Amino acid sequence: MLGVSTLYMVNLRDPEAKNLIVKACEEYGFFKLVNHGVPMEFFTNLETEALRFFNLPQSDKDKAGPPDPFGYGCKMIGSNGDMGWVEYLLLNTNPQITSHKTHTVFRENPEIFRSAVNEYIQAVKRMAFEVVELVADGLEIEPKDALSRLLRDDKSDSCFRLGSTGTCNLGFRLNHYPPCPELQALSGRNLIGFGEHTDPQIISVLRSNNTSGLQICLKDKTWVSVPPDQTSFFINVGDALQVMTNGRLRSVRHRVLADSVSSRLSMIYFGGPPLGEKIVPLPSLMAEGEESLYKEFTWLEYKTSAYKSRLSDYRLGLFEKKPAAGL
């Protein structure tokens, strides 16, 4: 297997970080971030609270569901028939909004859980702003905050997701993949934890425990396993950033396979723009005469369409400008 782990590793304090990030996002749409400055205790506090939840009896966890859009979900991913060997909590990133469902489950200590989530999200958001500023700098995008302002916006969709009740705050997910002992008997067979997909947003920031399972799809369509590293973050380019860079940066297809022995816990922050934002290639990035590869759409339009799609669908396909026949 390729030495992917060294090809896509970026030290946030390296003076060359902006160039390495751009290279990794062009080639893989993915990289591992080290020396990021987020204290390890933020990880471990949240991990302890998450495991406290996932270790509850099933009937208690079910009281925190369904994930419409916040709350607990088990095996069903989204609402269009996708399934995986996973249970999860979908949460909002806005500390002001607390979900009555998680409150129900964390009867004794909802504040401890919420504060572990908030402390983690604040730190991760700050780091994500810095990462997209480095992307802008590396691509010589003007103004330098063209991407970070979208994530910093109060109405940013690190926050919003369409739900049956309209728009509401979402942008954070805790995934738990229990071990599946039956897998050992099925030697060589894979069990899908979270099926292949791209993330619709601008950027996703993932951290997991020390259990493997995450795989990314390379340009040549081969899948490679990402060695776990519980001290680092893994950054994904999402569909919106692919469009805003007119295809220069690549929204990475990824998936998670379940393990027969170890459980995997991952926490992911999804950074998206405000709902009304037009998702178009950034003008300062376009060469003279270069045309957008995509039709114009707002983030709300894209999300609405994405949430009607199946996990593995190529969601950007509907928004690509197809060359006219015969030209």
Ligand SMILES: C=C1C[C@]23C[C@@]1(O)CC[C@H]2[C@@]12CC[C@H](O)[C@@](C)(C(=O)O1)[C@H]2[C@@H]3C(=O)O
């Ligand atoms: C099958 C689905 C789950 C998903 C919404 C969708 O209809 C298609 C995109 C999926 C995805 C992938 C990245 C994130 O995990 C997620 C929260 C997102 O924004 O888009 C999920 C959605 C979900 O689990 O609801």
Ligand SMILES: O=C(O)CCC(=O)C(=O)O
């Ligand atoms: O749980 C993981 O490690 C990745 C899950 C993922 O890609 C997602 O939730 O979008």
Ligand SMILES: [Fe+2]
């Ligand atoms: Fe994902």
